[in-house]
Amino acid sequence: MASKAKAPVEGYKAAPPSHSFEFGGPAGALGVTLAVPFFSYWLAFACTEDACPRWPLPELLAWHGAGARAMFSGDAAWWQGFWSWEATGVYCAWYAWTVLCWAVLPGKEVEGTVMRDGNRLTYRMNACATLFASLLVVAGATATIGLGPLLYISEHWAELISASLVMSAAQACFVYAQSFQPGMMLALGGNTQNSFYNWFIGRSLNPRLGTFDIKSFNEMRPGLILWVIIDIAMLAKQYASLGRVTDSLCLVVAFHSWYVFDAEYNESAILSTMDLTTDGFGFMLSVGDLTWVPFTYCYSARYLALHPNDLGYLGTAAILAVQFVGYWIFRGSNSEKNDFRQGLNPKNLTFLQTQRGTKLLTSGWWGLSRHPNYMGDWMMSWAWCLPAGFSTPLPYFYVVFFAILLVHRQMRDDEACEHKYGKDWATYKKLVPSRIIPYVY
16 A cells, blocks of 8 residues: 555656666567576586586586486476476465465564655565564474475475476566556556566566565565575485585575575665666566575575585685675675665765755765675675585576676666766766776776
8 A cells, every 4th residue: 555645746657658678678588588497497407416517618518418418308207307286385385374474473564765656655574574483483393393394395396496487477477467457557667569578577566465565575575585494405405415514504504594684684675676666576576586586596505405515614714704794895885875865974974966956975885886785795695605615617606697687787777877867977977986896897
């Protein structure tokens, strides 16, 4: 619902036509729509418990050639491993659990940013409570019936990926159909003449069922929390196979868990992000939230569950240092920004006053680059992959993917700010020339 609903602002249009494309238009949208399932499955099958592709490049290519031959050999059993109704039921039960937690657990009601029509939506902030409730259920189940439920995840990996993909596509279709309701506010970039592109990028800006906000819910609950549970399942897998858990896997699970806890604890910070304020909700966000985040971000943990690696004290200390420095930059820069947006400036940071009346930070972390939080985020991604060692390149896919994602975000942010601030943005870029990494990019 909208809080303190009032008459729309002058000139407001709920469904203005969109005249430009992102991601390379319909062709790029098709590429991403196919690439996400492909790479989700590829990561599942490229490295198994028996073997994993190794350096150098010829060995890596030969390994994948053998995998391609198995795929097209006509063996029906190979394909049957992609789907089961049981795993689909398990995934749907998980999703229903997170919806139930949203509905019944206590949480603060927080207003979002002002929308184009001058109103604000209200959001229930109980993602952190959902995380803890879920972990309590996992702990209780493990204490009473053992590791079986956790081991189910690794034993039915591809089937659970398939279930999440079906859920993602179903939600994208539902919100696309819902977006044609009269008066529905559409995303500025999701109302083109191409229906497939609109389905992918998201036509509706804030799809809801009553007070249930589909976009913010998916961003913060089913995928993020499942990521932590998958990591715990990988601890169970390694313990069942090895009789112990390694320091490397403990590090990765701790890093991932802290990242998710930090996001859930600071849930209200999402309300000012482009995902909520600007982007529509379509297949791009649904598959990112429900498939890509839980089933690929955990890859280092899955790899280490299958291929244990002991770091020792020095290796552990070095990786902890990388993680802590990255988190210090990430959290410190975000704190400076959030304080400043709330009218606080405890560090007496300098800023550029724009003609719009808003201010842009030009000192502190935000004087070093225009996106210092991205730099800290990327540094942490290295700490998540380094525990896997260097025998195979696969665990480092996340570092490469995340770099591409952050550069794309930076380019979108800069384009939006150039449109928003005009000449002031050109002045700001002269004051803060670095995009992400100071003096490098």
